[in-house]
Amino acid sequence: MSESANTIQFFTGFRFNxxxxxxxxxxxxxxxxxxxxSIGSVLGCLFGWxxxxxxxxxxxxxxxxxxxxxxxxxxxxxxxFNFFPILxxxxxxxxxxxxxxxxxxxxxxxxxxxxxxEAVPDSMRRxxxxxxxxxxxxxxxxxxxxxxxxxxxxxxxxALGVLxxxxxxxxxxxxxxxxxxxxxxxxxxxxxxxxxIVGAFYFALSYPIGKLSAKLxxxxxxx
Amino acid sequence: MIELxxxxxxxxxxxxxxxxxLSVAKGEVLSVIGASGSGKSTMLYCINALEQIQGGSISVxxxxxxxxxxxxxxxxxxIGMVFQQWNSFPHLTVLDNxxxxxxxxxxxxxxxxxxxxxxxxxxxxxxxxxxxYPTRMSGGQQQRLAIARALAMEPGYMLFDEVTSALxxxxxxxxxxxxxxxxxxxxxxxxxxxxxxxxxxxSDRIAFFHQGVIEELAPAKELVNNPQRQRTQQFLSxxx
Ligand SMILES: Nc1ncnc2c1ncn2[C@@H]1O[C@H](COP(=O)(O)OP(=O)(O)OP(=O)(O)O)[C@@H](O)[C@H]1O
Ligand SMILES: [Mg+2]
Numbered sequence: 001m002s003e004s005a006n007t008i009q010f011f012t013g014f015r016f017n018x019x020x021x022x023x024x025x026x027x028x029x030x031x032x033x034x035x036x037x038s039i040g041s042v043l044g045c046l047f048g049w050x051x052x053x054x055x056x057x058x059x060x061x062x063x064x065x066x067x068x069x070x071x072x073x074x075x076x077x078x079x080x081f082n083f084f085p086i087l088x089x090x091x092x093x094x095x096x097x098x099x100x101x102x103x104x105x106x107x108x109x110x111x112x113x114x115x116x117x118e119a120v121p122d123s124m125r126r127x128x129x130x131x132x133x134x135x136x137x138x139x140x141x142x143x144x145x146x147x148x149x150x151x152x153x154x155x156x157x158x159a160l161g162v163l164x165x166x167x168x169x170x171x172x173x174x175x176x177x178x179x180x181x182x183x184x185x186x187x188x189x190x191x192x193x194x195x196x197i198v199g200a201f202y203f204a205l206s207y208p209i210g211k212l213s214a215k216l217x218x219x220x221x222x223x
Numbered sequence: 224m225i226e227l228x229x230x231x232x233x234x235x236x237x238x239x240x241x242x243x244x245l246s247v248a249k250g251e252v253l254s255v256i257g258a259s260g261s262g263k264s265t266m267l268y269c270i271n272a273l274e275q276i277q278g279g280s281i282s283v284x285x286x287x288x289x290x291x292x293x294x295x296x297x298x299x300x301x302i303g304m305v306f307q308q309w310n311s312f313p314h315l316t317v318l319d320n321x322x323x324x325x326x327x328x329x330x331x332x333x334x335x336x337x338x339x340x341x342x343x344x345x346x347x348x349x350x351x352x353x354x355x356y357p358t359r360m361s362g363g364q365q366q367r368l369a370i371a372r373a374l375a376m377e378p379g380y381m382l383f384d385e386v387t388s389a390l391x392x393x394x395x396x397x398x399x400x401x402x403x404x405x406x407x408x409x410x411x412x413x414x415x416x417x418x419x420x421x422x423x424x425x426s427d428r429i430a431f432f433h434q435g436v437i438e439e440l441a442p443a444k445e446l447v448n449n450p451q452r453q454r455t456q457q458f459l460s461x462x463x
Contacts, residue, residue: 127310131324132300145314
């Protein structure tokens with residue numbers, strides 16, 4: 001069989017069906033992002049609190065989180081994905097991707113959350129404690145609402161970043177938007193259409209986050 | 224009754240309170256004056272255990288403030304405190320600023336907490352500001368809000384730490400008037416202040432602090448008009 005014959009069979013134009021394929025991949029991007037951002041944010045808030053209260057945590061946890069923040073995500077993904085099979089614990093690309101993205105998100109959110117807690121002046125916390133509030137009540141009813149407002153813009157930036165960075169999980173073979181687009185580009189040789197569509201999907205996923213954040217920011221204004 | 228017995232307090236190597244003895248009876252108003260850094264604020268913080276002490280003891284209604292067995296959150300409900308910075312909760316309306324602690328600390332229902340808050344806010348003349356956010360109010364109004372917030376816990380004692388120092392001069396009067404009102408209601412108060420004339424007119428006694436010790440303690444008019452100690456005389460001649 002000649003090579004040209006093979007090519008003719010292999011390359012076929014962009015079909016309507018492919019849109020479904022991309023939509024499914026977008027669903028996977030959404031899934032891994034939602035899981036990573038939500039769990040990572042909760043963890044990040046706990047880490048941020050630990051950084052705030054404990055000098056020891058600042059040294060130990062702070063250093064660990066610095067690693068997550070500074071080593072390129074793609075290297076973390078490959079290292080982690082290839083490390084576990086050595087221990088005899090093979091991981092699905094999806095699971096490996098989630099775990100790495102969760103810690104990556106938590107490392108970014110930890111600093112943001114710490115900043116949020118420290119945006120509440122000591123004197124205000126003294127005031128709430130002087131009313132008889134316990135440490136946890138002060139945290140829940142005073143520090144959290146004020147800190148959350150302070151950290152919202154930075155958190156939104158982290159969430160949007162993680163949504164886009166989740167594309168890197170494609171290197172593990174997880175079928176998300178970027179990987180799906182690569183498969184289609186190889187087959188159709190129509191990169192512009194496909195990349196435009198993928199871009200539109202990313203926009204559609206990001207838009208609600210930005211919108212929600214803007215809405216909260218407005219509702220949370222102090223007047 | 225608030226009683227301090229040879230209270231020592233240090234921050235690291237810096238001893239800030241050096242054997243403070245003091246007692247404030249129910250219904251009494253004690254003013255505390257003295258130079259910056261003499262330990263006035265620190266003493267107030269020690270009385271409601273926002274700061275720990277290194278020696279001596281403090282009791283409120285016979286309860287040892289710094290004993291391990293003391294329920295500190297319960298104790299603080301009985302000791303209202305107002306600070307130099309008014310510390311309004313910016314995310315809550317004026318009403319909710321006052322209603323929050325009755326609700327979550329005292330376990331009052333939303334309705335009860337609301338009526339408590341309304342009553343206290345009317346008392347400090349903020350009855351028309353219930354749904355405003357504090358950032359929209361003047362410093363004097365926010366300071367009165369802070370007073371109402373503390374009073375909503377129905378404390379037996381009130382501690383005031385230079386509550387007029389951060390205010391524009393024209394707003395000082397309204398806050399001092401609120402304190403006068405409290406005095407008429409018979410509230411027991413310790414008032415740290417730089418307003419010597421106010422201290423003379425409103426308090427029963429004045430304590431003059433100097434570098435962590437009570438240099439002089441006397442009935443208000445006596446201390447201001449006829450100070451016995453040289454340091455008191457020097458301080459008063461500077462501030463009056
Ligand atoms: N948290 C702290 N850590 C270390 N030193 C402190 C702390 N708080 C207060 N000090 C020091 O303790 C001393 C007494 O402070 P304090 O605030 O009680 O003085 P003050 O009499 O209230 O003065 P002012 O009139 O300026 O309010 C000061 O030298 C101050 O620097
Ligand atoms: Mg002070």
